Amino acid sequence: MPRKTYIAAIQAALAEELRHDPSVILIGEDVRIGVFAGTRGLHAEFGDARVIDTPISELGVAGAGIGAAATGLRPVVDLMFGTFLYLAFDQIANQAAAMRYMFGGQTKVPVTFMVQNGGGIGAGPHHSQAVHPFFMHLPLIKVVMPSTPYDVKGLLKAAIRDDNPVIFLNHLALGGQRGEVPDEEYLIPLGKADIKRAGRDVTIVCAGLMVHHALKAATELATQGIEAEVIDLRTLKPWDEATVLASVARTGRCVVVDESYPVCGGASEWAACISEKAWDHLTAPVQRVSSVHVPIPFSPVLEKMVIPQPTDIVAAVQRIVAQPEPERI
């Protein structure tokens, strides 16, 4: 199977969908040049009408994507950084997340918003936050966060074909990751998690960059005789409760890891659900690992302290694996 980078897999997914469906358009600032390379080369094949450079006007561009989606197109809106979604938030929250419902089902909004989400490259507070919980919170919006080249291709194609608004969160720190990516077409259904590593002792729930940190942590834990199961959610909303709950039923312990903040973050949502629905299987409290609740600092030294690292995950697992089993009566 050919090996590709994460970025090349994004290019492949976009090219395939632009070919597959004439209603797909790509719109955003500098999509021709493709600053993060995901959109590079597409203008040459698909031209001005379908690969559209825009002014720096996030609110307007997002709204245009929504309006185009509501009237028959299937736009991919590239807003570059997750933090730039904040500028488009009104259109996404008040229009994309409401339109179909508040108009009684008269339309659908098949738009995909694509950004680089999260930190780890010293880009400073305005370019490094993991913003996905804001969008997980909204109704009617799907949120996708791929971790590997294989997944990013299959998920992006599925997101574009999905009839709902999708926030598609790539990660800048993963752009150069290499992995096997088939040239032939495949889709990965939204809402389906993937067990990236099987293990009997503890379940680690995560997505995106955190999958790689969790896998590193699992390797370390294995040297201590602890076998961790790493579940890559891939889609954050709707998320694959069934796969997670089945795993927790086997392991009895769970650590949830998310790059966003602890208050109302991704980890909070997963921990709450697991505590509610897998209580009888849990032998220890669910442990959350999130970013420190401050703006993402510029200095790489500080940034590393803020964003969860493999050592933080190892420590969280050790907190609950070290606990004695409760006495069963």
Add this chain to the structure above:
Amino acid sequence: METDKLLDIYTRILRIRRFEEEVGKLFAQGQLPGFVHLYIGEEAVGAGVCAALRDDDYIVSTHRGHGHVLAKGGDMQRMMAELFGKSDGYCKGKGGSMHIADFSIGMLGACGIVGGGIPVAVGAGLSARTRGTDQVSVTFFGDGAANEGSFHESLNLASALKLPVIFVCENNQYGEFTPAASAMNIKDIAVRAQGYGIPGVIVDGTDAIAMYAAAQEAVARARRGAGPTLIEAKTHRRGGHAEGEDAFLAGQQYLLPEERDAMRRNDPLLKLHDYIVERQLVALETLETLDQEVRQAVADAVAFARASAAPDESILYEDTWV
């Protein structure tokens, strides 16, 4: 213009130029983390405008903000330490290149969000008027920001409330890699002022003397309570959008050769240098000595930054709740 003032403006430009040249080198050597956007080519705008301000006036900057900090009188050492992400930096290493602020000199911060600083400057103008001072507030932003909602809302708000705000658009003709000409259907951003009932003036942003004159007029208008002005400075960014952008571009060209020539012809430092020398306002040796002093100050700043400690973990939890 008085020679002292001219030399003041020249010094500001020179400080920015030598600082930015060094930053470019350090970035190329991989010594600076994150993204760096240099102000080379645009120095006359920040220097000309800030020379028309008082120390207690406010400025708000952009992602391309090093020049504004220096033009307002910022400290090179603390700036350089911030670019290295060190604890003695202006923001203790928490902000970095795109987020340098020095409230003690009225520099209210650079900003990583295009158009993000403009409303903040309007707020500073509102604050000055409410407190009964005659301070003014300047917001620098690029041509790209003029297409953001924040620009339009801020112009209207400042005009409706007659606030002491000077909107300085640094039209360097590209928003990231997109030519302004393909992002807007007008040649001059200054015409947008008409829609908000305020003066809009076009200035050669590579001409420091012209920038200073335009700023003086706008500042005087703002101070006397007559409201905001939009100044459009036509300028060039010599180094492109960001340092290391060749890696982003992967061989793609976005700049026309004639534009490169225009940039070389319109170097704001050389233009002011030649103006001073041709009129024999200052001895050439004086300018050369000044250059040596500035170069030494930059070298000292780098040494200071290198010697500064990395931020300690305790800093992480500081500056949150008051």
